[in-house]
Amino acid sequence: MDFAGAYSAENLSFLAEGLVVTLIVAGASIVLSFLIGCVVGIIRYTQLPVLSPILLAGVELIRNLPLLLIIFFMRFALPEIGINLGLVAATVTGLTIFEAAMIAEIVRGGLASIEKGQIEAARSSGLGSLQTLWHIVLPQGLxxxxxxxxxxxxxLLKDTSLAVVISLPELMHHAGIVIGHGYTYTIPILLLVALIYFSVNFVLSVISRRLETRHV
Structure with a gap:
């Protein structure tokens, strides 16, 4: 195990470049999937005729497909019908579609968890359906x-590593290249990558706990 060689300035800089791509892809996918998932989840919750059943079918279809298959489809199948997406765009699109389906169910479940008594009280006080949703259900549900x-x-952040199969220059892709330069780098580089993923995800977990505590 060559820790000194593995952690050279050049290698660390190269891994940092991959981490930046990972964070950009994850950040864009989080924002887009959250927005789309919220819209789909709200429509599912309100049970709009025609549209809600169609979205239900779409959500169930996507949730039961492997994410890797969706990423492959975005990168290699769409060009067959004239839609060419770059590596980043294909990954973000695939992650967004998959995660939006997951988030839609989280949103629908969160909204459905609000006690019906509160909704009935809001309606009896003169609030319309949309007003009740906006002022009563959504704030508590969120x-x-x-x-x-x-x-x-x-x-989602961890799933960005799946894009290594389409050669997206993200963290795991760059880690693989560094490891390829010397077999003695394998353990040091993988340990470092594991630490990076753990650190970023741990920060997200801490933020989650603080937000949850603040609203208890």
């Missing part, structure tokens, strides 16, 4: 969603 949402975001 607070209850924080732990599962953060857990899903952590999974």
């Amino acid at each position: 607070r209850r969603m924080v732990p599962p949402l953060v857990s899903q975001f952590i999974s």
Whole structure:
């Protein structure tokens, strides 16, 4: 095990470049999947005719597909019909579609967990359906969603490593290149990558616990 060689300035800089790509992809996917998931989850909760059943079918389909298959589809299948996405765009699109389906169910479940008595009280006080959703259901539901949402975001961050199969220059891809320069780098580099993933995810977990405690 050559820790000194593995942790050379050049290698660390190269890994940092991969980490930046990982964070960019994860950040973009988190924002997009959250926005789309919220919209889909709210529609599912309100049970809009026609649209809600269609979205249910789409969510169930996506949730039961491997994420790797979706990433492969975005990168290699779409060009067959004239849609060419770059490495980053294909990964973000695949992650967003997959995670949005997961988040939609979290949002729907969070909203459905609000006691019906509160909804009935709001309606009896003169609030309309949308007003009740906006002022009563959503604020409480979002607070209850924080732990599962953060857990899903952590999974998303780790899932960015799957894009190594399409040669996205993210952290694991760069780690593999460094390891390829010398077999004695394998354990030091993998330990460092594990520490990086742990550190980022631990920060997200701490933020989740503080948000949850603040709203208890």
